[in-house]
Amino acid sequence: MDRLLLTLLCFAFFALCLYGMWRGWRRQARTQSVLVPPFPTVPEERGELLLSTRGLYVSTTMSGHWQDRIVTRGAGMRGPAALRLYDRGIEVDRDGAPGFWIPRDSIVRVGTAKGMAGKVMGTESLLVFTWRLGDVELDTGLRGDDLSVYPQWIEQAKGGAQV
Structure with a gap:
């Protein structure tokens, strides 16, 4: 008993x-x-496809607060995703979750990081986009399947943004 x-x-x-x-x-x-305002939806007119890669969508966090995961509107769900860079922005196409759009003119920085919201690696293995959504600055991170494409992404995605 x-x-x-x-x-x-x-x-x-x-x-x-x-x-x-x-x-x-x-x-x-x-x-x-x-x-946090609603994330932009992917527009019909995206422009020319410049780059594409697959990997693990890690999360979107408040910029500078790598553990403060955005969980509203399904943005907190980690999973497989495809990133596509177009003339006008970046499409984050997540498998099994709503995708979203990062307009090119809202990108502040593009770089790499060691960790983000519960995903920590020993090397700079995350591709991180810092961007503005309304009055809020966000970091969106992806752990790419092919890390060798990161320099191309950093160079082409910044579009006038600081690295």
Whole structure:
């Protein structure tokens, strides 16, 4: 009987922890939905395709706060994605999640980083785009399948932005 009670208590504690994490995620999404405008949708006219690569969409965070993941509107879900650079901006096409558009004129910086929102590597393995969305500055990170294309992305995507 004692063992059964202890097992039930462990399961109840585990369920309570999961519920608390779910509530925290929802509260953060509600708070961010007021602070962060909706992400731009991919326009019909994108311009000429300049570069394309696949990899793991890591996250979008508040710029300069690499652990402050944006969770509102599905932006917090990590997963496979394709990045496509066009004349007018960058398409972030996420598998199984809503994609979004980073307009070329909103890009502030393009570079690499060692970590972002729970994904940390020993080398500069993340391609990070710092961009403006309304009054908010965001960092969007991708861990590319082919790291050798990062210099091309940094050079071509900056489009007048600082590296």
